[in-house]
Every structure is written in structure tokens, then in C-alpha cells.
Amino acid sequence: MQQRFETFTVLIAKISRSIRRIKAEEMSEFHLKGPHVSCLYYLTQLGPLTAGQLCDRCEEDKAAVSRSLEYLEQNGYVTRPDKRYRSPLTLTEKGQETGRAIAGKIDRLVEAASEGLTPEQRQVMYDALTCISGHLERLAAPRKSQNGETDL
Amino acid sequence: MQQRFETFTVLIAKISRSIRRIKAEEMSEFHLKGPHVSCLYYLTQLGPLTAGQLCDRCEEDKAAVSRSLEYLEQNGYVTRPDKRYRSPLTLTEKGQETGRAIAGKIDRLVEAASEGLTPEQRQVMYDALTCISGHLERLAAPRKSQNGETDL
Numbered sequence: 001m002q003q004r005f006e007t008f009t010v011l012i013a014k015i016s017r018s019i020r021r022i023k024a025e026e027m028s029e030f031h032l033k034g035p036h037v038s039c040l041y042y043l044t045q046l047g048p049l050t051a052g053q054l055c056d057r058c059e060e061d062k063a064a065v066s067r068s069l070e071y072l073e074q075n076g077y078v079t080r081p082d083k084r085y086r087s088p089l090t091l092t093e094k095g096q097e098t099g100r101a102i103a104g105k106i107d108r109l110v111e112a113a114s115e116g117l118t119p120e121q122r123q124v125m126y127d128a129l130t131c132i133s134g135h136l137e138r139l140a141a142p143r144k145s146q147n148g149e150t151d152l
Numbered sequence: 153m154q155q156r157f158e159t160f161t162v163l164i165a166k167i168s169r170s171i172r173r174i175k176a177e178e179m180s181e182f183h184l185k186g187p188h189v190s191c192l193y194y195l196t197q198l199g200p201l202t203a204g205q206l207c208d209r210c211e212e213d214k215a216a217v218s219r220s221l222e223y224l225e226q227n228g229y230v231t232r233p234d235k236r237y238r239s240p241l242t243l244t245e246k247g248q249e250t251g252r253a254i255a256g257k258i259d260r261l262v263e264a265a266s267e268g269l270t271p272e273q274r275q276v277m278y279d280a281l282t283c284i285s286g287h288l289e290r291l292a293a294p295r296k297s298q299n300g301e302t303d304l
Contacts, residue, residue, distance in 0.1 A: 006197075008262075009171055011281045016168045018288035019161055025292070045158075110160075113287045121280050128269055128277035129163045135265045136170035140177070 008132075026105055030098055035060045035068040037102060040077060040091070044099030048088040160284075178257055182250055187212045187220040189254060192229060192243070196251030200240040 020034065027037050038058040043049060049057070055065045069089060072078045077095035080087045091099060114122060172186065179189050190210040195201060201209070207217045221241060224230045229247035232239045243251060266274060 006193075007278060011278070011285055012164060012167050012171065014285045015164050015281065015288060018285070018292045019164065021292040022288065041158075109291065112291055113284050115287060116283055117280055121276055124273055124276040125280035126159060126163075128273050129167065131268055132265050133163050133166045133170070135267060136167060136174065139261065139264055140170045140173040 022109065026109070027102070030102070032098075033068075035064045036072055036077075039065065039068050039072060039089075040095060040099045041102055041106070043078065043089060043091050043095065044103055048090045050086050050088050052086065054089070174261065178261070179254070182254070184250075185220075187216045188224055188229075191217065191220050191224060191241075192247060192251045193254055193258070195230065195241060195243050195247065196255055200242045202238050202240050204238065206241070 023034050023037060027033065030037075032040070035058065038060060039054055042054060042057045046057075051062075051065060051069055054069070055062050058065055060068075069078065069080075072095070073080065073089075076092055077098060078089045079092055080089045117125075175186050175189060179185065182189075184192070187210065190212060191206055194206060194209045198209075203214075203217060203221055206221070207214050210217055212220075221230065221232075224247070225232065225241075228244055229250060230241045230243055232241045269277075
């Protein structure tokens with residue numbers, strides 16, 4: 001049981017770190033950082049989105065997404081009619097090109113990362129991770145709301 | 153393909169965050185933080201270890217482990233004959249009790265987190281994650297060594 005905990009948390013920590021590192025290294029040629037890449041990626045995949053919709057997708061906090069959008073706008077990757085939270089962002093020509101280049105890199109990385117796994121094994125893994133992620137979110141949530149009420 | 157990348161990275165990010173949150177909340181009753189818990193956990197599981205051995209196990213950086221051990225020693229959880237890096241740390245009576253309590257919590261959390269998965273599904277998931285983690289570490293490593301040499 002404890003062996004399982006150890007294996008799982010260490011695996012997740014290692015994978016997280018590798019993803020962060022690869023993202024940073026791969027994207028340095030574009031002079032973009034993690035949250036910039038996430039924003040460009042989702043705008044490429046899904047078309048115009050508001051800052052709020054990007055926050056939901058990116059799993060980044062609002063402040064990080066705001067700063068990223070500011071940067072992407074100033075550097076000519078995205079445009080928006082005005083600065084309001086509900087105003088949708090659109091990729092410029094430069095943004096579209098970069099988005100396509102990023103998507104190509106991601107394809108090659110996903111291919112390399114999942115080499116040797118059958119589609120069935122991948123599916124079982126995704127289902128299991130989705131199941132565990134759901135359980136963990138529920139386990140984390142009530143604790144959060146009890147915070148400060150009790151020290152037990 | 154890109155759907156897969158998104159699903160995988162978002163799942164890993166969510167699980168990471170939940171684990172961090174649960175660890176912090178569960179351990180606040182002991183007035184311990186993440187790296188403290190990891191150190192106590194491994195000392196309980198494996199017996200006396202040096203700071204170096206704990207670093208390898210904990211997937212935390214040396215400075216964080218050093219600070220944790222300092223804290224655990226000052227608060228009477230561990231003792232060591234001297235402060236050298238190679239000197240093994242031993243749990244005190246208080247450290248052993250806390251370690252057992254933590255192990256019990258971990259057992260219950262692992263049980264709850266993996267509810268609904270068969271042993272076979274879990275095994276496929278572990279094998280797939282181990283495989284992906286290995287690929288990602290190799291993908292991250294050469295980039296790291298090239299860092300600064302080229303902007304391509």
C-alpha cells in the first residue's frame with residue numbers, strides 16, 4: 001500500500017518535472033514561457049477564447065494567464081477588441097504560425113513519450129488517471145473548506 | 153494526438169496539485185510540511201538513512217532536505233550523531249509515533265484515491281507511467297545539456 005503511494009507520487013513528480021523542463025527548453029527558441037505556450041496552444045486548437053475560458057483550460061491561475069496575454073498581445077501574437085475579461089482573443093498571423101509550430105513539436109513529443117505503449121494500454125492509463133484525479137480532487141476539496149475551523 | 157497531450161498534461165497537473173494540497177492539509181495537524189513528511193515517511197519505512205540517501209528518495213532538492221532535517225532535529229523527531237552529510241539519521245520515539253500516524257493516513261488516502269480500479273488496471277497504469285516517465289526524462293536530458301550552446 002505504502003509502496004504504491006511512493007511509486008505513484010514519485011512518478012507523478014518526475015513526469016511533472018520533465019514536462020515543465022521540456023516545455024521550457026522546447027519553447028525557448030520562440031522566447032515563450034510555459035503559460036504563453038498554453039495560451040497559444042488553446043487558441044490554435046479552439047479558436048478565439050476569452051481570458052476566462054483560457055484560465056479554465058490552462059490550469060494556470062488568473063494572474064499568470066493575464067500576464068501571459070499581456071505579453072502575447074504586446075509581442076504581436078494575439079489581438080483583442082478591448083482589455084475586458086470577457087473580450088475574446090484572436091491569434092494574429094504571427095500567433096497562428098507560432099501556434100502551428102508549437103502543435104508540430106507537441107505531436108512529435110507525444111509520439112516519442114508514448115513510444116512502446118499500445119492504444120489499449122494508453123486507454124487504461126488515461127481511465128485510471130482520470131479516476132484517481134477525480135478521487136483526489138474530492139479528497140482535497142472538503143479539507144480545504146474545513147481549513148481554519150479545526151486543527152483535527 | 154494533441155488531444156492526448158492536453159489530457160495527459162492537464163491530468164498530471166491536476167493530480168500533482170491535489171497531492172500537494174492533501175499532503176499540506178493532512179499534515180497541518182502535525183505542524184509538518186511536505187518535505188518533513190517525506191523525510192519522516194522514508195525513515196519510518198526504511199530505517200536510518202543519511203541526508204544523501206533521503207535526497208535520492210524524496211525527489212526534493214538537497215537544500216530543502218537539509219532544512220527539513222534541521223527542523224525535524226530541532227523539534228525532536230530525529231537524532232543524528234553529528235551534522236555531516238554521511239551521518240545516518242534515526243527517528244526518536246516522537247518521530248516513530250508520528251511516522252506511524254502518517255503511514256496510517258497514507259494507507260487510507262491511497263485506498264480512497266484508487267477506489268474502483270482493479271489490480272490489473274492499476275498495474276497497466278503504473279507500467280505505462282513508468283514507461284512515459286523514462287521517455288520524458290530522456291527527452292528532457294539532452295536538451296538540458298545543450299542549454300546555452302545553441303538557440304535551436
